[in-house]
Amino acid sequence: MPVQADGQWWQHAVFYQVYVRSFADSDGDGIGDLDGIRSRLGYLELLGVDALWLTPFFTSPMADHGYDVADPRDVDPVFGDLAKFDLLVAEAHERGIRVTIDLVPNHTSDQHPWFVAAVEAGPGSPERDRYWFRPGAYPPNNWTSIFGGPAWSQLPDGDWYLHLFAPEQPDLNWANPEVAADLERTLRFWLDRGVDGFRIDVAHGMAKPESLPDMDPSVREGSGLLHDNAVDPRFDNDGVHEVHRMIRKVLDGYPDTMAVGEIWVKGDDRFARYLRPDELHLGFNFRLVDADFDADAVRLAIESSMHAAADSTPTWTLSNHDVVRHVTRYGDGDLGLRRARAMTLVEFALPGALYIYNGEELGLPTVELPEWALQDPMWKRSGHTKRGRDGSRIPVPWEGTEPPYGFSTTANTWLPMPLEWAPLTVEAQLEDEDSTLSLYRHAIELRKTHPAFAGTEVEWYGAPAGCFAFRRRGGGLICALNTSPAPVPVPPGEVLLASEPLVDGQLPPDAAVWLV
Numbered sequence: 001m002p003v004q005a006d007g008q009w010w011q012h013a014v015f016y017q018v019y020v021r022s023f024a025d026s027d028g029d030g031i032g033d034l035d036g037i038r039s040r041l042g043y044l045e046l047l048g049v050d051a052l053w054l055t056p057f058f059t060s061p062m063a064d065h066g067y068d069v070a071d072p073r074d075v076d077p078v079f080g081d082l083a084k085f086d087l088l089v090a091e092a093h094e095r096g097i098r099v100t101i102d103l104v105p106n107h108t109s110d111q112h113p114w115f116v117a118a119v120e121a122g123p124g125s126p127e128r129d130r131y132w133f134r135p136g137a138y139p140p141n142n143w144t145s146i147f148g149g150p151a152w153s154q155l156p157d158g159d160w161y162l163h164l165f166a167p168e169q170p171d172l173n174w175a176n177p178e179v180a181a182d183l184e185r186t187l188r189f190w191l192d193r194g195v196d197g198f199r200i201d202v203a204h205g206m207a208k209p210e211s212l213p214d215m216d217p218s219v220r221e222g223s224g225l226l227h228d229n230a231v232d233p234r235f236d237n238d239g240v241h242e243v244h245r246m247i248r249k250v251l252d253g254y255p256d257t258m259a260v261g262e263i264w265v266k267g268d269d270r271f272a273r274y275l276r277p278d279e280l281h282l283g284f285n286f287r288l289v290d291a292d293f294d295a296d297a298v299r300l301a302i303e304s305s306m307h308a309a310a311d312s313t314p315t316w317t318l319s320n321h322d323v324v325r326h327v328t329r330y331g332d333g334d335l336g337l338r339r340a341r342a343m344t345l346v347e348f349a350l351p352g353a354l355y356i357y358n359g360e361e362l363g364l365p366t367v368e369l370p371e372w373a374l375q376d377p378m379w380k381r382s383g384h385t386k387r388g389r390d391g392s393r394i395p396v397p398w399e400g401t402e403p404p405y406g407f408s409t410t411a412n413t414w415l416p417m418p419l420e421w422a423p424l425t426v427e428a429q430l431e432d433e434d435s436t437l438s439l440y441r442h443a444i445e446l447r448k449t450h451p452a453f454a455g456t457e458v459e460w461y462g463a464p465a466g467c468f469a470f471r472r473r474g475g476g477l478i479c480a481l482n483t484s485p486a487p488v489p490v491p492p493g494e495v496l497l498a499s500e501p502l503v504d505g506q507l508p509p510d511a512a513v514w515l516v
């Protein structure tokens with residue numbers, strides 16, 4: 001059924017993150033593209049997702065695989081063109097799937113015309129005021145880049161410029177009004193083409209203190225992409241909220257649209273500030289990503305997320321293109337997969353919005369790639385001390401028994417695909433009732449149609465050590481998780497779905513169950 005008008009759709013939506021490079025390749029260059037996504041919309045409809053989040057497909061030299069944007073209002077030829085984007089949106093809407101896209105307001109590419117002009121115009125020029133340029137014999141302060149090394153690079157004319165990520169990603173100066181005006185143009189450009197919303201990259205990043213104070217060196221030590229910042233002058237400055245208010249104002253003029261922010265901040269109260277009624281609709285928090293497979297840790301993550309979103313809508317996610325996939329985080333081989341399946345039921349039982357990362361519905365692990373294959377700037381910039389994120393970005397296996405498994409027509413895919421993925425393809429799992437793909441399909445179907453999922457509050461039951469059970473107040477769904485080494489009795493009720501078969505009526509270790 002085509003997309004229906006609904007101002008609140010995002011409050012309970014199942015979003016599906018498409019890492020565009022790795023989803024489906026239509027033209028045989030080994031890199032995924034927009035036509036590839038369009039050719040797989042039938043699969044996404046079958047899976048039952050409500051909306052897509054497409055990672056950046058804009059014009060880019062790809063120093064950070066698209067998160068370095070040279071033209072935010074055009075499509076990179078590697079991925080297609082604007083006409084192909086329009087077709088994708090139209091067909092997705094026809095199938096009842098909304099389309100949201102990435103927005104990268106913290107920085108541009110060093111090939112963006114603004115930065116090229118700034119380099120050319122020289123020190124003290126108005127062109128340099130759109131970024132953070134400073135003169136001096138030394139870097140202006142001790143800030144480090146999230147990808148490793150100093151956050152400042154020097155031009156031959158002596159000026160330093162700020163980049164919280166790679167040197168090819170100069171940070172914009174949001175105190176310059178042209179920067180906000182340009183983002184507004186970008187928002188309207190895509191909204192007028194029919195997009196349903198945006199995912200805002202580094203939503204805690206844009207504003208910086210004019211005085212550029214040093215960071216606390218102890219923060220420098222632990223800083224990585226996933227750092228839950230303590231006092232860190234690089235992030236979560238109050239000025240950032242003005243940016244979100246501007247974005248919201250624009251979105252409010254387009255019915256049924258939304259924005260979700262990537263927000264890494266310290267503490268629930270700081271987080272909640274991004275979700276005030278005139279700011280973002282949703283915020284990714286990474287508490288479930290950070291939690292071990294342990295009932296107490298998971299419960300704490302859930303309670304804290306719900307507390308942070310008490311006046312808004314919680315948003316759940318277990319994996320994305322920046323982190324180790326949850327199958328791999330939870331343990332080796334079958335153990336990791338069992339636990340991942342259990343956590344899927346926990347996540348899908350919760351009220352709010354949730355995000356699936358492409359391939360997690362197939363139980364894909366993070367792969368340890370050979371060093372020659374690695375491309376992530378994080379790997380390069382860290383002096384090869386961190387493995388980077390490529391292992392979680394391997395192309396999706398669709399069908400067949402060997403690479404590229406229907407992803408492309410060339411086996412020379414941008415990241416190599418493992419030889420042992422034949423049992424993980426969509427084709428291999430689609431008709432298998434016990435597959436992870438079938439578990440996702442059933443879970444999404446129930447979540448969308450079963451009355452037990454009504455209501456926005458949960459209440460917790462007493463449970464044996466290493467276990468928890470909560471109930472959706474309202475609909476009455478019960479979800480129980482067992483992270484202990486022994487089977488446990490389940491709460492009374494009829495089984496709706498289980499991540500593993502119950503044994504003599506008991507919930508086995510590393511499993512979860514839904515009851516009504």
Ligand code: GLC
Pocket residue numbers: 064067068104165201202225262321322
């Ligand atoms: C976000 C993206 C990540 C990117 C970074 C810089 O954290 O998720 O992939 O490298 O921003 O844009």
